[in-house]
Amino acid sequence: MSLFGKLKNRLFKTSSKIDQGLEAIVSEGGEETGAEEAFVEAVEQSPEPETPADPAPTPEAPATPEEVPAAPEPDVPAAPEPEIPSDPAPDLTPEPLPENPPAQEPEIPTEPSVEPEPDLPPVPEEIPAEIPVEIPAELPVDVPPTPIEEPNIPSDSPPAEAPVEIPEAPQAPEISQAVDDASLVGLVEKTTEAPARGFIGRLLGRREEKTVVRRTLDDDMLEQLEELLITADMGVDTSMRVTAAMAEGRYGKKLSVEEIKRLMAREIARIMEPVAKPMPLYAHRPQVVLVVGVNGSGKTTTIGKLASQFRAAGKSVVIAAGDTFRAAAVEQLQVWGERAGVPVLTAPEGTDPASLAFDALTKAKADGADLLMIDTAGRLQNRADLMEELAKIVRVIRKIDPDAPHNTLLVLDATTGQNAVSQVDTFQKLADVSGLVMTKLDGTAKGGVLVSLADKFGLPIHAIGVGEQIDDLAPFDPEEFAAALTGLEV
Ligand SMILES: Nc1nc2c(ncn2[C@@H]2O[C@H](COP(=O)(O)OP(=O)(O)OP(=O)(O)O)[C@@H](O)[C@H]2O)c(=O)[nH]1
Numbered sequence: 414m415s416l417f418g419k420l421k422n423r424l425f426k427t428s429s430k431i432d433q434g435l436e437a438i439v440s441e442g443g444e445e446t447g448a449e450e451a452f453v454e455a456v457e458q459s460p461e462p463e464t465p466a467d468p469a470p471t472p473e474a475p476a477t478p479e480e481v482p483a484a485p486e487p488d489v490p491a492a493p494e495p496e497i498p499s500d501p502a503p504d505l506t507p508e509p510l511p512e513n514p515p516a517q518e519p520e521i522p523t524e525p526s527v528e529p530e531p532d533l534p535p536v537p538e539e540i541p542a543e544i545p546v547e548i549p550a551e552l553p554v555d556v557p558p559t560p561i562e563e564p565n566i567p568s569d570s571p572p573a574e575a576p577v578e579i580p581e582a583p584q585a586p587e588i589s590q591a592v593d594d595a596s597l598v599g600l601v602e603k604t605t606e607a608p609a610r611g612f613i614g615r616l617l618g619r620r621e622e623k624t625v626v627r628r629t630l631d632d633d634m635l636e637q638l639e640e641l642l643i644t645a646d647m648g649v650d651t652s653m654r655v656t657a658a659m660a661e662g663r664y665g666k667k668l669s670v671e672e673i674k675r676l677m678a679r680e681i682a683r684i685m686e687p688v689a690k691p692m693p694l695y696a697h698r699p700q701v702v703l704v705v706g707v708n709g710s711g712k713t714t715t716i717g718k719l720a721s722q723f724r725a726a727g728k729s730v731v732i733a734a735g736d737t738f739r740a741a742a743v744e745q746l747q748v749w750g751e752r753a754g755v756p757v758l759t760a761p762e763g764t765d766p767a768s769l770a771f772d773a774l775t776k777a778k779a780d781g782a783d784l785l786m787i788d789t790a791g792r793l794q795n796r797a798d799l800m801e802e803l804a805k806i807v808r809v810i811r812k813i814d815p816d817a818p819h820n821t822l823l824v825l826d827a828t829t830g831q832n833a834v835s836q837v838d839t840f841q842k843l844a845d846v847s848g849l850v851m852t853k854l855d856g857t858a859k860g861g862v863l864v865s866l867a868d869k870f871g872l873p874i875h876a877i878g879v880g881e882q883i884d885d886l887a888p889f890d891p892e893e894f895a896a897a898l899t900g901l902e903v
Pocket residue numbers: 706707708709710711712713714715736742745790791852853854855856877878879880881885
């Protein structure tokens with residue numbers, strides 16, 4: 414499955430909240446409009462480079478392959494190849510530094526292999542339901558089912574449909590293999606938009622589904638949209654900014670759910686674009702990365718995931734278990750170190766973390782390691798102590814390297830919603846935060862908080878955690894994130 418597909422499904426809770434909210438908002442006071450009107454207005458709404466509804470969007474070539482659901486015919490053949498370029502290009506190149514985003518590299522290889530098929534399953538699955546007798550006879554012989562279909566179909570459209578179905582028959586086993594729960598979520602979403610139709614239904618009933626419910630954008634609707642974004646934890650200011658931008662030049666126009674999603678995703682992506690920056694890697698050795706965040710935010714897990722990705726990118730990494738006050742935290746880090754194949758330096762419980770950090774940097778330097786990642790405690794209960802502890806770590810490692818730490822990553826837990834905003838506030842005072850990693854975006858309905866953070870602080874977002882496994886750390890891509898967050902079919 415593509416990175417976007419994975420992300421979309423992982424962010425399902427937030428997107429389904431927005432999805433359901435939009436359906437309710439538009440259906441309240443909305444009215445059915447015809448296909449032509451929908452098309453014309455959809456075009457009007459999207460003067461920007463992002464025109465995903467069209468079958469042949471020129472500027473965003475890499476994104477097209479995944480737009481299969483919107484326009485079945487043209488997409489099928491195009492799907493497989495364009496995949497690969499889409500992920501690496503945007504994230505790897507933008508950073509000035511050469512070895513840059515190790516976070517991406519490990520992600521990339523996983524996508525293309527699984528990618529193409531999962532988006533196509535609906536088509537083949539429906540055939541057997543509709544044509545119970547013919548299909549079994551057709552498949553074994555490998556004779557195109559087309560001749561059987563055509564005589565039954567009086568209208569003009571069938572020939573176009575049949576050829577698309579045939580080539581997919583052999584893929585059936587692969588598809589069923591690839592249909593994980595994530596793809597199923599996609600199917601469920603599609604069904605709510607366009608009720609399941611059989612094969613004949615799809616041929617004859619094409620026109621019916623073209624009516625779209627649309628609602629006039631007025632103050633009431635804007636207020637409802639704003640409230641919806643606030644419930645997704647986007648914060649009041651950011652929600653107002655997004656809805657105001659959406660309304661610009663569109664006030665009084667009729668909008669469908671899909672069009673609203675597109676507008677919303679575009680505005681969100683616009684806010685997030687400037688902060689989407691992979692963690693920079695420097696030629697300097699060892700690059701010291703201090704990892705801060707409240708207890709339970711996902712620091713240990715993120716260090717493990719990052720270490721694994723850096724290693725996969727050919728970097729030698731050392732981890733320092735700086736939360737010396739909790740034996741369990743040290744043990745957990747050791748487990749992650751083993752998984753990532755990276756040494757973890759520890760010290761007896763109660764040791765001064767600054768002393769451990771000093772020893773770790775000395776060793777990392779002696780070993781010629783590329784990176785030293787220092788875990789820290791996250792007890793905010795006594796802010797003064799924590800501030801002193803972090804300040805001391807920095808003071809001490811600067812005796813060895815005056816520029817250390819080169820990065821201070823703040824790890825935030827998305828499930829805390831707007832509380833993450835005050836955590837950034839606090840940690841900016843405690844440490845010189847240089848970038849963010851947002852964890853647990855999977856399984857939360859509060860993913861909008863990341864938009865709020867980008868809008869409010871403008872700190873670089875290096876990566877997002879979308880699960881507990883070692884490779885569940887994705888590079889942050891604003892457009893994919895925005896589309897996934899709003900439940901937009903891309
Ligand atoms: N679903 C999900 N769970 C995550 C993610 N990142 C971390 N977790 C889980 O969150 C819990 C806390 O993660 P840790 O890495 O231990 O957090 P920590 O900040 O090191 O916590 P302390 O060791 O208490 O300081 C663990 O159960 C992780 O498996 C993520 O992206 N998604």
